[in-house]
Amino acid sequence: MPDNDSIDDxxxxxxxxxxxxxxxxxxxxxxxxxxxxxxxLPPSWEVKVTTLKELNENNKEKHLEKSQDRS
Numbered sequence: 001m002p003d004n005d006s007i008d009d010x011x012x013x014x015x016x017x018x019x020x021x022x023x024x025x026x027x028x029x030x031x032x033x034x035x036x037x038x039x040x041l042p043p044s045w046e047v048k049v050t051t052l053k054e055l056n057e058n059n060k061e062k063h064l065e066k067s068q069d070r071s
Contacts, residue, residue: 010040031056 014037018028028036034056038049 007041010037014040031060 014033018033021028034052038052038056041049
């Protein structure tokens with residue numbers, strides 16, 4: 001992502017790409033989408049990227065705990 005682009009620009013471009021892939025029967029799950037967007041962010045977003053990664057990991061752990069509780 002170029003430094004002069006906004007996060008909205010990135011998300012719009014990314015959504016168009018993922019929608020096109022879905023229409024070609026090559027869907028990307030939300031976890032993959034999050035990782036790809038995070039990797040596309042410039043170095044100036046480093047603090048936010050770290051926070052997003054931590055939130056994503058916490059969400060995975062909560063989902064795993066819920067799954068285990070149901071068993």
